[in-house]
Amino acid sequence: MNMKVLAIGAHPDDIEYGCGGTLTKYAQKGHDVFLFVASDGALGGDPDVRRQEQKEAAALLGAREIFWGGYNDTEIPLSRELIVRLEQVIGEVRPSMIFVNYPDDTHQDHRNLAQSATSATRSVANFLFYEVPSTQNFAPTCYSDIAGVLHRKLAVLEAHRSQVSKTNIEDLSILEVAVSCANFRGIQARVKYAEAFHSVRLLLES
Amino acid sequence: MNMKVLAIGAHPDDIEYGCGGTLTKYAQKGHDVFLFVASDGALGGDPDVRRQEQKEAAALLGAREIFWGGYNDTEIPLSRELIVRLEQVIGEVRPSMIFVNYPDDTHQDHRNLAQSATSATRSVANFLFYEVPSTQNFAPTCYSDIAGVLHRKLAVLEAHRSQVSKTNIEDLSILEVAVSCANFRGIQARVKYAEAFHSVRLLLES
C-alpha cells in the first residue's frame, strides 16, 4: 500500500546522510517521499548553490517535493512558530512516516529542529530519529539494509558538491564517513551496510 | 512473503500477555508462528493442567508448534545450557523474528531467559522484547495495533483458566490487566489498543 514519507532535515545533506538510502528504497517501491529542509545551509556555502545541490540530490533520491523552511543556517529557532510551520507541511503531505535527526547533538539547529518536530509529529503513527555526524549518544532500535542502494546514497551525497569535503577533519570526505557509518551500523543490523534509527513510534505491519 | 516468527516465554501465558495479539495477526496473515515455553509454570498450578491450557491457547493463537523447555518453574537457569537449547530451537525453526520478555523484571526466570535469549538470537534480524506485568523500566520503541484482535487475545488468555485470577491483587483478573495495558499502550501508539515492544534489532521493510 502506497505510503507517504516525510524526511525533515536542518541543512541540505542532513537527510541524505541520515536516511538517504532508506528513502531511496521507499521511492523505488513506489512510495511518495517528501523532504522538508529547514535552512539553506548558507553558512556552509553559497545558498543558491546549496539549494540547487539539494534539488539534484532530491531528484536522485526520487523525492516528489522539497519544502524549504527558509530559516537561516545556525538560527533554526526553538519556537512555536517552527512547530506550526512543520504542522502545516504535515497537514499538506499527510505522511504516515516521518524522519528527523536525533535531538542529542552538538549543533543547536539539530537540537531545536528535533524538539519542534517531536511536537509537530505527535499524531503520526511512525516517527523515527536518524543520525548525522554530530549526533551524540545514539542508541538505534531499528535499521534499514542499504547495501543495494549504497551507490545511490553516495551519488546523492555527492550532489551536495560544496559539502563533500567539509567534515572538519583533514583528508576525510563525507562519502568516506557515510560508508564507515553504514558499515558500522551494518554490523549491528547483521548486514553489510545499514542506516540506523531510533524509533519513537513505529507500527509493526502484520 | 511468509515469515517464521518465534515467541519465547518463561511460563504458560507470558507470551500471550506480551504479544498474543501480534502473534494472532501474524498467523492470520499466513505467517508461521512458533512458541517456546521454558517452564510449565508448575508453581502456579498443576503442570498437566498448565500444559493443556497452553496447547489450547496456542491453537487459538494459530501457532504451528510449541517447544517445551522442560525447566522447573522459578528455576530457569542463567546458563550456557539454556542458550544452547534456544539455539537448537532457532536452528530448527529458522525464524526471522523473535520475541521474548524484557530483561528488567522482578522474576528471576524472566531475567535469566531474556539474557539467554539475547545470546541465542544474536544472528536473527528482528529481535524484540515484550512486557509482562512484572516488567520494570520498559520504554517501548514500537507497537502493534491489536484493536482488531483484542477479543482473540482475551480468549487466548482465558484459555489459561488456572491463571486468570492470579494477579496477586484482590479483585483483579489478568484479563482486566491485559485490557488496561493494551489501552495504556494504545494511547502511546495513537490507536485504541496496542501491544508495545522494545526492539533490539528490527529491519524496516522498504
Place this chain on the structure above:
Amino acid sequence: MNMKVLAIGAHPDDIEYGCGGTLTKYAQKGHDVFLFVASDGALGGDPDVRRQEQKEAAALLGAREIFWGGYNDTEIPLSRELIVRLEQVIGEVRPSMIFVNYPDDTHQDHRNLAQSATSATRSVANFLFYEVPSTQNFAPTCYSDIAGVLHRKLAVLEAHRSQVSKTNIEDLSILEVAVSCANFRGIQARVKYAEAFHSVRLLLES
C-alpha cells in the same frame, strides 16, 4: 501535620489526570491543596468554558485556590518570566510538596512548564513529576493508591466536559484512558488503581 501541596499543570485537566486522585486524598486528610494552571487551554475549547470547568473540578478535588498563569495555550514559554511567576506563587503558598508534569513530552507546553518548574521549585523538599497521555519515557519511582478515590477522580475529569472525548483517538474518552492508566500503574504498585510519580526529591517521613 498540615501540609500545603501545590500542583502545577499546563492546561485545565492535566493536573486532574496526573494526580487528581492523590490530591483528593490529601484534601480529604485536611491538607491544603493549591493549583496553578498555566494556560486556559483555549485551543482545546472556549476559554470561558474551560475556566469554569476547571473551577468545578477544583471544587470536587477539594482544592483551596486556583492560580491562573494566563499564558496562551500552546504558547507557554521557556523563559525566566515563567520561572519568576512560579516563584511568586510558591512564595505565596509556601508548599512543602509540588507536582508538575514530566518534562519528556510531545507537547511543547508540557516541556517548557516542567523545565521552568524545575528551577522555581529548587528549594522545596518534595518535588515530583506526574504523567499525562503525551508523556514519554516515564519511569515511576513512587505511587499513590487511588482505589478509594477513583470515582472522585473520574468525576473531576468529567467536570472538564469539553475535554472528555478529546483523546484524538476514535471511540476513546479520557475517562477510559484514566482508568486504564490507573490499573496499569496499579499493577506496578501492587494495588488495583494507582497514580504513578517520578520523584526528583522526596523526604521519607520517619
Place this chain on the structure above:
Amino acid sequence: MNMKVLAIGAHPDDIEYGCGGTLTKYAQKGHDVFLFVASDGALGGDPDVRRQEQKEAAALLGAREIFWGGYNDTEIPLSRELIVRLEQVIGEVRPSMIFVNYPDDTHQDHRNLAQSATSATRSVANFLFYEVPSTQNFAPTCYSDIAGVLHRKLAVLEAHRSQVSKTNIEDLSILEVAVSCANFRGIQARVKYAEAFHSVRLLLES
C-alpha cells in the same frame, strides 16, 4: 501506625552505612526494624568479632532482630536458593518496607544480593535501594533527613570497630566517608545531612 521495616545487607556495616540513620529514626518512632545480614564479612575480619560488632550496632540502631544469611564473604550466590531464603525472612517478618544495597556495584556480593532481593521483595509495597561506598551510577529519588541522628549513625558505624579504618584509602576512616556522603546527599535533599535512596516502589501516605 506501626510499620515493620526490613533492611538487607551483604556484610556487617553495609546496612548501617546505607540507611543506619533512617532505621534509627524508624526505631525511635516505634516502628519495628529487622536486619538480614547475608554474610559475616569474614574476609574483612574475624567472623566472631564481626558478628559481635553487628549485634552491638543493631542494638544501638534499635533493631529488634538480626537474621544471619550464613553465606561466605565474597561468595553470596546469584541463585534461587538465596531468593527462597529471603522470602522466608520476609514471610516471617511481614515488612511493609524493605531496603537493600543498589545493584550496580563493584562487589559481586552486592550485585547478587540486590538482584535476589528484587525477586524476593516483589509483593512488598515499599522497596528501596541504599548506597554503599562501592555503589556505581546511583541516582537518588528520595531522601531521609538524618541531621538529628547523625551522631547515632556514627556510633553505630564505630561499633564495627574492625571496619572503621578499612576504606582502602590511606588516612580515611569509614566515619569520615559517611559524614561526607551524608553532607553531599544533604545538599541534594536541601538539608544538612541526608541518606539517599533509589526507590523501586514507594507508596505516598496521604
Place this chain on the structure above:
Amino acid sequence: MNMKVLAIGAHPDDIEYGCGGTLTKYAQKGHDVFLFVASDGALGGDPDVRRQEQKEAAALLGAREIFWGGYNDTEIPLSRELIVRLEQVIGEVRPSMIFVNYPDDTHQDHRNLAQSATSATRSVANFLFYEVPSTQNFAPTCYSDIAGVLHRKLAVLEAHRSQVSKTNIEDLSILEVAVSCANFRGIQARVKYAEAFHSVRLLLES
C-alpha cells in the same frame, strides 16, 4: 607540552567549586588556564564585589585571564548569541581542553550555558562537564586527585567571601560542602579527595 585550558562558568565561584582544584594543578604544571564567567552573579551579591572576588580567586587559581560574558544573573540566554560569544573566546584562546557545568541542573543559567557550550566547543578535542551543588543525575567518567591542592581550592572558594555562607542551608558553608563533595568523589576515584567530571570527549595521551 603546554596546554591551554578554558573553564566556563555561569556565576563567580561555579568554576572554582566544580574544577578549581584541577585548574590549580594545570596552572602549577605550567599550562595556561583561562576562565569565562557568563554573569557577574549580581543577584547573589553586589556585582562589583563579586567581580573583585572573582579576580582574586582567579589569581589564586593561577589563571591567566578572565573573560566576562556580561549576561545578567538568572538571565543567561538559550540563544545563538551566547554560542557565538563563546566561539569568539574559544577562537581567541584556542584551548585544547574545556570545562563547563553539567547540563542537568535546577538553575536555568546552568542549563542554558551548558547547552550553548556544547555547540561552541564542538571542534575541541577535550570537553568535560563538572558538577556544582545544583547539579542533578551526574554520573562521573573521570576524576582528578586534588588532595594536594585542596587547601588551595578552599582558599579560592573563600576568596568569594560574599558567597561562602550562601548554600541556602542553615549552618552549612560552601567550604564544608566542597570538602564533602571532594571526599565523596574521592572514594569513587580511590583517593582521598577528588573532583569528578563527565567527559563528552577526552583524548587519552599515549
Place this chain on the structure above:
Amino acid sequence: MNMKVLAIGAHPDDIEYGCGGTLTKYAQKGHDVFLFVASDGALGGDPDVRRQEQKEAAALLGAREIFWGGYNDTEIPLSRELIVRLEQVIGEVRPSMIFVNYPDDTHQDHRNLAQSATSATRSVANFLFYEVPSTQNFAPTCYSDIAGVLHRKLAVLEAHRSQVSKTNIEDLSILEVAVSCANFRGIQARVKYAEAFHSVRLLLES
C-alpha cells in the same frame, strides 16, 4: 612515567579489535602492556592455531606477556573463581590501567568477563571498557587517536588469520569492520581514526 597496562579479553582478537591501536601506542611509548585472554576461542577455530595467532598478534602489539585464562570458549563463567583468577593476574602485574570489553553484549562470555573484571579491578585507578562487534548500547566517554597506528592494528588483527573473514556477514572481513569502526569513532573524536572507550574510572594527569 612508565605505566603498566593490562588488557582483558574473552577470545583471541577481542583485545586487538577493541584497543589494539591504543595498546600499540602505549608500547611504543615505553609502557608495559600485558594481555589476559580468558579462553582460547576454540569454537571459532583450532585452539592451537588460535593460541599461536594470539602470540604473534601480541608480539606485533608490543605486549610483554600473555596470561591465558584457560576457560572454554562460550563457557566463561559468572563466578567468584574467575574474579579470583583476575585478581591474581592484577596482583602480579600491578597495572595502573585496565581495559576489558563493555558488559552489554550479545555474547555471554563478554558479559560474564566484564562483570567479573568490574569486581577484580575495583582498586585500580583507571578502568575502561572497549567495544567489540557484538557490543550493544555503547556510549563512549573518551578516545584514542589511532591514525598513526592503524596499519599496525590491522596487521595485528590479520595475525588472527583464522578469524579474519569470520564476521558472520557475507563479504565482510574483520579488517573492513575495524576500519569502519575506527573512522566512525574518529568522527566522534574529531580525528580520522579512533578507538573509543567508556571509562568507569580515569584519572586526569595534570
